[in-house]
Amino acid sequence: MKPAAATGLALLLLTAAACGTSGSSQNTTGGQITLKIWDFSMEQVEFHKKVTDQFTREHPNIKVEWRSIAQAEYKTTLPLAFQSRQSPDIFYWSENGPLNSRILLNNGWIKPLHPSGTAPDEFIKRWPQGSFIEGVNLIDGKAHGFPFTDNLYWGGGYMFMHNDVFKQAGLDPASPPRTFSELKAACAKIRSATKAECITSPNKGADVMRLFDSFAGVVMNGSGFDLKNGRFSLDDPKILSTFNFIQELNKAGYIAPGTNDKNFSRQQFAAGQAAIYFDGTWMPSVWTSQGFTSDKYSVAAQPLPDAGRTGAPGREPNLEKYFVSSQTGNHDAAWTFLDWMTKPDGFFVQEYYKGGFGTLSYADNKKMVTDPALRKIMEIAETPGFRVNIPVPLLKCPDLARSKAYQSAISKRPDWASEIITETLNNGGTLDAAAKELVTARQSALEEGLKAEAASGLKVSMDCYTFPDFDYVTDYGLDRY
Amino acid sequence: MRTPAKGLDRLWIAAFLAPFLVLFLGFTLWPLAATVYYSFFDWSGMGPIETFVGAGNYTSIVQDELFWLAVGNTVLFAVVNTAIKLPLSLVAAIFMTRRWVRLKRVFRTMFFAPLVIPVAMAGMVFTYLLNPSNGALNSILRDLGIIEKSFDVFASRWSAMLALVLVSIWQIFGQYMLYWMAALQNVPEEVYEAADLDGASEWTKLTRITLPLIKPVAVIILLLALVNAMHVFGLVVTLTGGGPGTSTYVVSYFIYQEAFGSIPFQYGYASAAALLFSFLAFILVSGQGLIVKRAQELRKEYGV
Numbered sequence: 001m002k003p004a005a006a007t008g009l010a011l012l013l014l015t016a017a018a019c020g021t022s023g024s025s026q027n028t029t030g031g032q033i034t035l036k037i038w039d040f041s042m043e044q045v046e047f048h049k050k051v052t053d054q055f056t057r058e059h060p061n062i063k064v065e066w067r068s069i070a071q072a073e074y075k076t077t078l079p080l081a082f083q084s085r086q087s088p089d090i091f092y093w094s095e096n097g098p099l100n101s102r103i104l105l106n107n108g109w110i111k112p113l114h115p116s117g118t119a120p121d122e123f124i125k126r127w128p129q130g131s132f133i134e135g136v137n138l139i140d141g142k143a144h145g146f147p148f149t150d151n152l153y154w155g156g157g158y159m160f161m162h163n164d165v166f167k168q169a170g171l172d173p174a175s176p177p178r179t180f181s182e183l184k185a186a187c188a189k190i191r192s193a194t195k196a197e198c199i200t201s202p203n204k205g206a207d208v209m210r211l212f213d214s215f216a217g218v219v220m221n222g223s224g225f226d227l228k229n230g231r232f233s234l235d236d237p238k239i240l241s242t243f244n245f246i247q248e249l250n251k252a253g254y255i256a257p258g259t260n261d262k263n264f265s266r267q268q269f270a271a272g273q274a275a276i277y278f279d280g281t282w283m284p285s286v287w288t289s290q291g292f293t294s295d296k297y298s299v300a301a302q303p304l305p306d307a308g309r310t311g312a313p314g315r316e317p318n319l320e321k322y323f324v325s326s327q328t329g330n331h332d333a334a335w336t337f338l339d340w341m342t343k344p345d346g347f348f349v350q351e352y353y354k355g356g357f358g359t360l361s362y363a364d365n366k367k368m369v370t371d372p373a374l375r376k377i378m379e380i381a382e383t384p385g386f387r388v389n390i391p392v393p394l395l396k397c398p399d400l401a402r403s404k405a406y407q408s409a410i411s412k413r414p415d416w417a418s419e420i421i422t423e424t425l426n427n428g429g430t431l432d433a434a435a436k437e438l439v440t441a442r443q444s445a446l447e448e449g450l451k452a453e454a455a456s457g458l459k460v461s462m463d464c465y466t467f468p469d470f471d472y473v474t475d476y477g478l479d480r481y
Numbered sequence: 482m483r484t485p486a487k488g489l490d491r492l493w494i495a496a497f498l499a500p501f502l503v504l505f506l507g508f509t510l511w512p513l514a515a516t517v518y519y520s521f522f523d524w525s526g527m528g529p530i531e532t533f534v535g536a537g538n539y540t541s542i543v544q545d546e547l548f549w550l551a552v553g554n555t556v557l558f559a560v561v562n563t564a565i566k567l568p569l570s571l572v573a574a575i576f577m578t579r580r581w582v583r584l585k586r587v588f589r590t591m592f593f594a595p596l597v598i599p600v601a602m603a604g605m606v607f608t609y610l611l612n613p614s615n616g617a618l619n620s621i622l623r624d625l626g627i628i629e630k631s632f633d634v635f636a637s638r639w640s641a642m643l644a645l646v647l648v649s650i651w652q653i654f655g656q657y658m659l660y661w662m663a664a665l666q667n668v669p670e671e672v673y674e675a676a677d678l679d680g681a682s683e684w685t686k687l688t689r690i691t692l693p694l695i696k697p698v699a700v701i702i703l704l705l706a707l708v709n710a711m712h713v714f715g716l717v718v719t720l721t722g723g724g725p726g727t728s729t730y731v732v733s734y735f736i737y738q739e740a741f742g743s744i745p746f747q748y749g750y751a752s753a754a755a756l757l758f759s760f761l762a763f764i765l766v767s768g769q770g771l772i773v774k775r776a777q778e779l780r781k782e783y784g785v
């Protein structure tokens with residue numbers, strides 16, 4: 001071959017290699033299909049290996065590659081994978097609340113779970129009646145998602161206490177602080193009697209909301225949106241006074257200093273350098289994976305304001321997590337896997353509970369959970385009023401499934417709340433002005449967006465987001481729509 | 482006098498240029514053209530590019546306080562970083578080129594080692610070192626009785642920016658020391674010998690010979706340092722995450738957050754921000770071109 005021709009060929013190959021894509025076509029090697037699954041559960045890597053090995057033993061024609069990506073990167077990596085048509089066959093996505101399936105469908109990311117479009121009755125019956133709701137996980141009658149974790153036990157609102165540090169401070173983790181004042185008093189004892197910090201909490205980026213929403217969850221239903229009055233709620237007096245309490249703790253030196261991510265804070269707690277950590281149902285498995293076992297810490301409910309609870313963390317029918325990619329060429333294999341993983345007494349379920357990863361919506365949690373910390377979490381969550389069903393705007397106004405107004409109002413600056421909270425905690429000021437600015441901007445964006453959508457024919461308005469008969473502490477049942 | 486290539490030579494020239502041209506077209510010109518195109522659309526990076534917004538993205542960017550905060554921080558970072566690292570690395574280079582200095586290899590390795598540490602790793606190491614709860618720096622200062630209470634360098638804009646600058650200098654210092662050493666080694670030895678004969682002191686030789694003769698190269702190093710510093714990104718991600726709040730946002734981080742920080746992505750907006758900042762950088766680079774041209778004239782004049 002002449003040099004010029006060789007050069008030309010090399011360039012052609014280089015260009016072809018650079019422009020090549022993969023992912024959407026069927027991925028088969030030697031008659032064995034390779035099914036790709038992505039999520040961000042780094043602590044479940046060993047568990048994933050175990051279940052995928054078992055699945056392949058039972059289904060020799062399907063090999064599963066389950067990849068866990070760091071949570072911070074996942075929100076970027078997955079959309080880029082879709083953009084370049086290299087998405088996995090099954091993926092995990094837990095954003096957007098009850099609109100999750102609908103938004104993913106609008107993005108063009110998902111297809112029905114079952115290749116025929118209709119999931120068999122036997123599959124649907126694995127969940128309690130009413131788990132499949134049109135507009136939430138059923139779209140045009142076709143199941144596009146399924147509840148994965150349950151929505152009573154699963155979520156934030158738990159206080160984890162380091163047993164040794166509590167004991168060193170002369171405190172009994174079996175009698176945890178139950179009110180804001182008791183928490184403050186406990187922190188004073190911990191700081192004076194031990195070398196440990198009182199509360200450790202991540203404050204880098206959006207993770208600061210883990211602490212803030214834990215407190216805001218017992219005065220409203222979180223700091224985001226007031227469903228009773230139909231407005232963003234960060235500037236609500238109750239939320240602002242909650243912030244002021246956190247600022248008080250901060251100024252008193254009861255919150256560990258530093259600009260820390262969640263991994264640092266969790267390690268700080270596990271190492272006995274802090275007494276208290278606020279987070280969710282997933283923590284027992286995270287700590288188990290780090291060798292910090294549940295006999296070394298205790299769990300209690302989030303302390304309440306001294307005057308009592310005025311809100312409760314919300315339950316929503318939004319716990320669809322795993323979806324079938326619209327780009328998959330292995331739809332049959334994807335369905336086979338999802339069908340296998342959701343068998344209520346199957347290998348996946350048994351190993352999931354052995355790992356203490358949490359509670360599932362399609363299995364008997366009371367029978368299956370053995371981890372003591374997780375059992376305690378379940379006991380706490382079953383306390384009446386601990387978590388309440390909050391109103392679901394989509395069920396009031398089905399056209400919201402096609403509305404982008406709420407998403408647009410937030411997506412312009414999604415981390416705005418965490419940014420101003422971190423900044424204010426650091427400068428020792430008050431949140432009032434910055435919160436008002438955020439609420440004004442988002443509220444007007446939402447109202448204008450809804451008006452524009454209504455003008456284009458959608459039946460949407462602010463009324464869809466307003467539930468005057470909701471009181472933040474009582475279940476808003478499906479019969480009230 | 483230039484002789485035009487003929488016959489087979491032309492083919493060879495084309496063959497050798499082609500790989501570069503293809504890569505330049507594919508990885509420089511095409512992305513640039515695409516960025517210009519995207520900046521006129523409201524596009525998430527997915528699906529068809531349909532919503533033409535004209536100059537809408539640019540109008541929004543110009544009114545976006547966060548963008549200007551990021552521009553301010555970027556310029557501040559670049560100027561302070563350059564103002565500290567260049568004199569320091571020059572002093573180190575002068576020291577390293579002295580004949581009487583022993584263990585030059587050890588020093589060179591020490592100064593150069595941080596450069597081979599990935600930025601992400603450097604960021605993580607310093608995050609732990611500077612942590613007020615259990616970081617080494619606070620522990621040492623507390624144990625020595627220099628401070629009573631731990632301090633968090635990342636809790637305020639100015640201390641966080643200073644930390645970014647200093648960590649960046651720690652990492653890049655060796656590279657600039659090498660640049661200076663290369664410049665210093667170009668100063669003709671005879672000039673120093675002549676100065677020795679005239680009884681010039683070390684200080685006189687430094688201020689009257691060394692610095693004037695390396696001035697043309699110094700201009701180039703200065704502008705390289707400024708432009709490189711304006712690209713800061715990795716350290717911001719790992720050390721401050723743009724915080725506290727948004728107070729240490731720099732332009733690269735702003736663009737990344739706009740492009741990928743929320744779903745749906747805002748490619749159009751991010752593209753406009755990138756181009757607007759590129760325009761500002763272009764002004765700087767154009768200025769650089771003029772100054773470099775003058776510097777080259779000076780180099781010829783001084784024969785270095």
